[in-house]
Every structure is written in structure tokens, then in C-alpha cells.
Amino acid sequence: MEAFLVSTGIVALGEMGDKTQLLAMLLAARFRKPLPIMLGIFVATLANHAMAGAVGQWVAEAIGPQWMRWIIGGSFLAMAIWMLIPDKIDEDDADAKSLRLGVFGTTVLAFFLAEMGDKTQIATVALAARYTDFFAVVAGTTLGMMLANVPAIYLGDRIARGVSMKLVHSISAGIFAVLGVLTLLGIDRFF
Template sequence: MEAFLVSTGVVALGEMGDKTQLLAMLLAARFRKPWPIIAGIFVATIANHAAAGAVGGWVAQALGPDVLRWVIGLGFLAMAAWMLIPDKIDGDEVLKQPARWGVFGTTFIAFFLAEMGDKTQIATVALAARYPDLLAVVLGTTLGMMISNVPAVFLGDAIARRVKMALVHGIAALIFAVLGVLTLFNVGRFF
């Protein structure tokens, strides 16, 4: 349960103001069909995070517990620093492309590609390396993405104007930093 809850919380906070959340707003503004957009986000996230989780599981087995503890701990600290750098997306390119695959297909492809090398994908790799329950991690990170992106699809600009992204990013950075320090000092049942 810990893997699921930590994965959900870390990704939900980490996704706030992320380029994929901005992408969700752009797609909602362009298509004005929230349900196919939400379905595309969900399927793309499951596919992307399952692959990232598999990589994380492989890394955990390949490195061994001592090296892995340092890699994950330092990785979480790096994620903390990365969270403080706001994402931007070039919305003009997304809005100019024709929707040849429909709303669902366009959303799926755009989200899957946007997540490649993104903060939340890298966090999923680290979380899957940290927690042995791959299913809990993937379900948690996917729920975190949905918690962050579904309101963005429905409320878009209203959320962006009212929520101070610097505060959200600061809280997410703090959580990553705490996870990093706890991992480095081998506190709890991490390994």
C-alpha cells in the first residue's frame, strides 16, 4: 500500500505545471471533448508507466541493494532539484496538427511521446526500482497523473490562474528530497 500511496502522491504533485498537464489543457481547448482526451491520457500513461516500471524493476535487480540505494537516493534528490524548474510546451505545434487519429488517438500519441524522459516517467522508474510491487507503483503513478490531468482537461485556465505552481513545485521538490535522504540513509523498509 505504501508503494501505491507514495507513487500517487509524488506524481500528482510532480505533474502540477508539468508539460503534460499543459498539453492536457491545450488538447481540451482544441478539441472540447473531455472524455476521449481523458481516455487517451489514461491509456498512454498506463503504457508509458508500465514500461518505465519494468525498467525500474530491471535496474533494481541489475544493481544490487547497496548501489541501488545510492542511485535511487541521488535520483530522488536530482528530481527534487528538477521539480523547481517549470516546464513549458510549444502549444502552437499541437494546435496546428490535424487530428488524423481522432481525439483519443491524438491524445494517446501526444501524451505517450510527451512522457518520454519526463519527470514523472523518471520518477516512475525510480519508484519501481525502490518498491518491489510494480503493479502498485504503476497504478499509483497513473492515478497521480489522472488526479493532476483530469481537472486540467475540465477546468484548464481557471486552475492555472488560481494555483501557485511555484508552491506546488516546492512541495513536490520537498517530498522528493525527503525520499532521497531517507533512501540514502536507509531509513525504513526501503531495501
């Protein structure tokens, strides 16, 4: 349960103000069809995070536990720093080949590509390497993505104006920093 809860919380906070959240807002404004956008985000996230989780599990098995502790701890600390760097959406992500693919297809393609190498994908790799429960990590990171993006679809930029992204990113950075330090210290249980 810890893997699921930590994964959900980290990604939900980490996605606030992220380029994929901005992409969700853009797609919602452009197409005004929330259901296919939500389903597209879900499918793209599940596929992307399942791949990232598999990489994390493979890395954990391929590297010994001592090295793994240092790599994961360092990764969490690097994520803490990365969280403090604001994201912006790329024009290419927002203007995918939308009409040929439809709303659902455009969303799947745009989100899948936008998540490649993104903070949440890297976090999923680290979380899957840290925890042994692949399904809990992938389910948690996917739920975290949905928790951050579904409201963005419905509320658009009202969210962006009403929530301090700097505060949210600072909280996320703090969580990653704590996870990094606890991992480096060899503390296995967080709750």
C-alpha cells in the same frame, strides 16, 4: 499500499504545472471532448509508466542493493532539483497530427511522446526500483497523472491562474528531497 500511495502523491504533485498538464488543457480547449481526452491520457500514461516501471524493476535486479540505494537516493534528490525548474509545452507536442488520429489517438500519441524522459517517467523508474510492487507503483503513478490532468481538462486555465505552481513544485521538490535522504540513510519504511 505504501508504494501505491507514495507513487500517487508524488506524480499528482509533480504533474501540477507540467507540460503534460498544459497539453491536457490545450487538447481540451481545442477539441472540447473531455471523455476521449481522459481515456487517451489514461492509455498513454499506463503504457508509458508500465515501461518505466519495468525498467525500474530490471535496474533493481541488475544492480546490488548497496549501489541501488545510492542510485535511487541520488535520483530522488535530482528529481527534487528538477521539480524546481518550470516546464513549458513544446509547440510540436500541442499540434500533433490531430485530425487523422481523432481526439483519442491524438491524445494517446501526444501524451506518450510528451512523457518520454519527463519527470514523471523518471520518477516512475525510480519508484519501481525503490519498491518491489510493480503494479502498485504503475497504478499509483497512473492515478497520480489522472488526478492532475482530469481537473485540468475540465477547468482549463482557471486552475493555472488559481494555484501557485511555484508552491506546488516546491512541495514536490521537498517530498523528493525527503525520499532521497531517507533512501540514502537506508530507511526502508516511510509510513
